[in-house]
Amino acid sequence: MNLTPADPNNRVIRLGSKPPSETTITAKGAKGDFLLPDDLAIRIENLSITYKINVDTKKTLKNAVMRASKGERVRMRQVEAVKNISLDIPHGSVVGIVGANGAGKSTLMRSIAGIMPPTSGRIIVNGKISTLLALGVGFNPALSGRDNIILGGLASGLTRDEIDSKTDEIAAFADLPDGFIDMPVRTYSSGMYGRVAFAVSVSMTPDILLLDEALSAGDASFKEKSFLRMRELVEEARTIVIVSHALATISDLCDTAIWMHKGSILAHGAPEKIVEEYLKFLEVGTLPSNLEDM
Amino acid sequence: MSANGSPRGKGSSVNGRKKATAPLIQVFEPHKAKTPPLIPYFAEFWQRRTFALELARFADKAEYLESKLGKAWLVLNPLFLSLVYFLLVTVLRGGASKTDGLNTLAHILIGIFMFYFAQNIISDGAQSITSGGRLILNQAFPRALLPFSSAVRAFGQFWPTIPTYFAVVLVGKIFYPKTHIPLADWNYIWAPFIIAALAITAFGLSLVFAVMNVYFRDTSKLLTYTTRIWLYGSPVLWKPEMLHGWHRIFLYINPLGPSLAATYHVWIDGVTPSLAEFIGMGFWIILSMAFGTYFFTSRERDFAVRV
Numbered sequence: 001m002n003l004t005p006a007d008p009n010n011r012v013i014r015l016g017s018k019p020p021s022e023t024t025i026t027a028k029g030a031k032g033d034f035l036l037p038d039d040l041a042i043r044i045e046n047l048s049i050t051y052k053i054n055v056d057t058k059k060t061l062k063n064a065v066m067r068a069s070k071g072e073r074v075r076m077r078q079v080e081a082v083k084n085i086s087l088d089i090p091h092g093s094v095v096g097i098v099g100a101n102g103a104g105k106s107t108l109m110r111s112i113a114g115i116m117p118p119t120s121g122r123i124i125v126n127g128k129i130s131t132l133l134a135l136g137v138g139f140n141p142a143l144s145g146r147d148n149i150i151l152g153g154l155a156s157g158l159t160r161d162e163i164d165s166k167t168d169e170i171a172a173f174a175d176l177p178d179g180f181i182d183m184p185v186r187t188y189s190s191g192m193y194g195r196v197a198f199a200v201s202v203s204m205t206p207d208i209l210l211l212d213e214a215l216s217a218g219d220a221s222f223k224e225k226s227f228l229r230m231r232e233l234v235e236e237a238r239t240i241v242i243v244s245h246a247l248a249t250i251s252d253l254c255d256t257a258i259w260m261h262k263g264s265i266l267a268h269g270a271p272e273k274i275v276e277e278y279l280k281f282l283e284v285g286t287l288p289s290n291l292e293d294m
Numbered sequence: 295m296s297a298n299g300s301p302r303g304k305g306s307s308v309n310g311r312k313k314a315t316a317p318l319i320q321v322f323e324p325h326k327a328k329t330p331p332l333i334p335y336f337a338e339f340w341q342r343r344t345f346a347l348e349l350a351r352f353a354d355k356a357e358y359l360e361s362k363l364g365k366a367w368l369v370l371n372p373l374f375l376s377l378v379y380f381l382l383v384t385v386l387r388g389g390a391s392k393t394d395g396l397n398t399l400a401h402i403l404i405g406i407f408m409f410y411f412a413q414n415i416i417s418d419g420a421q422s423i424t425s426g427g428r429l430i431l432n433q434a435f436p437r438a439l440l441p442f443s444s445a446v447r448a449f450g451q452f453w454p455t456i457p458t459y460f461a462v463v464l465v466g467k468i469f470y471p472k473t474h475i476p477l478a479d480w481n482y483i484w485a486p487f488i489i490a491a492l493a494i495t496a497f498g499l500s501l502v503f504a505v506m507n508v509y510f511r512d513t514s515k516l517l518t519y520t521t522r523i524w525l526y527g528s529p530v531l532w533k534p535e536m537l538h539g540w541h542r543i544f545l546y547i548n549p550l551g552p553s554l555a556a557t558y559h560v561w562i563d564g565v566t567p568s569l570a571e572f573i574g575m576g577f578w579i580i581l582s583m584a585f586g587t588y589f590f591t592s593r594e595r596d597f598a599v600r601v
Contacts, residue, residue: 025319027319027321028319028321029321029323030321030323030326030331051595051596051599052596053599053600054509054600059509059510059511060510060511060512061506061510061512061513061516062512063510064510079599110431110598111322113432113433113434114320114322114434115430115431115432115433115434115598116595116598116599117322117323117324117325117330117595118322118323118324119324120324121324122321122322122323123321123322124319124320124321124322125319125320125321125322126318126319127318128318129320129434131432131433132432133431133432140352140353140356142356142357143352143355143356147352147355150348150352151348151349151352154344154345154348154349155345155429155432155433155435156433157342157345157435159344160344160348207318
């Protein structure tokens, strides 16, 4: 088996086969400047993310006051979503992340996007990020698709002029049936909804595109169109990180894959191999023998 | 978050305009003292203000898209409410002269308009994070932009009530010329400051309630009742001078109290607000913004896992 287990000494895992560039760039951290190879799109250093969630069934002020009156506290649980991950992703990579629910995939993606700051460790992102981590990004159902494209673009950090100049291009990419782009989004099917969201995220000309279960939207022809667009992005040396339970997508599209398990990177390597072993794990429920100790 | 370097893509242009310079090398590190680094935070807040302004505009468009009277409701709603309260107050008080009646109507009118402005900032701001769930799960931006957008929207709904107030007073003065309500008076120069003080205080409070609503989803429901009681406890249906001695403390422990008392003095009495009112407004601006900003930014990280 050609799986590469995660390093037990937690050295940085560098994805891809090329050695790191000797040319460096400077990034500014809280404790001063530091250098990193200029071919890196993403560097993750000893990243851990924990957060607390309220496990009470009723998350209400009334419930909290009632509990306090009985001398009880709101029931909280600490979640260790990501555990000490170190990873280098070079520019031009298409990385697939697989793993069971609760493996920490989405939290990792959010932390790369800057949405979820680390509890410890550091993430350096070299390039402009575009994300599609929650389907139907900020869409207001009462507004038209066109209005929502403008809102989505502004939320991504584009100026009004920039998004105005891209709106027609995005609407054309979404390829909705006649007239739908100017109709309220609440009249859309879930596929149409997903098309618009995907069109917005890939039209931002990102250096790094983060997609979490975003490729399930749309029919077969839109999926092919999405794949083609992503191939174009890769040819422009842009980086894509995909989280998907559609394992065929990972095999078809990615040049490297990561298997996350309970917050850690269990293995990395060729997508076909990772997917094959992950599928066996899903069927049998036990980890491959050479990964059990990880 | 800090940024430097010059990776690919920088400096490209659209329609001859240079792109907004997004930070192209971003470093995400744990927050010190739970809050993000505040200088980059506010720099990004300022850079992304257009998003908040457009979000407010689109939210307004969405709300009134299918209403026949559309934005007229923004004025009609507080106007009708003021008339109901006016009838209630005059019936309860009984036997007021016609001039007094116009004074009472004008006071309730401007008081309700101002109070509703603050109430809209607080209640819409309180729901801004929970209702912006998908945006929060998908995009990294200073979350304070969402309650700020609600405040901008509330201002857009508030300003048309000012000409309405003057129209009512103008008509009233035609019928009752002896009334002393000012129409053109130098003391109106204080009005923008009072409106700003009210808005900033309410925005600071909205930051607190926005966080509370993330943790406890019934906060916004509770606010519906709280703001109603708050209205009765504010100098909107009664004059600030009705409080004497130590009772005047109620005017100042109310975060909106000094602004609403100053509103009465400028708009109805035509006098400069008192020093105590200026100090009260300043105190509540500083307290609500300092506490609101700390409370909000120190809890921002939780939003992505709780919305």
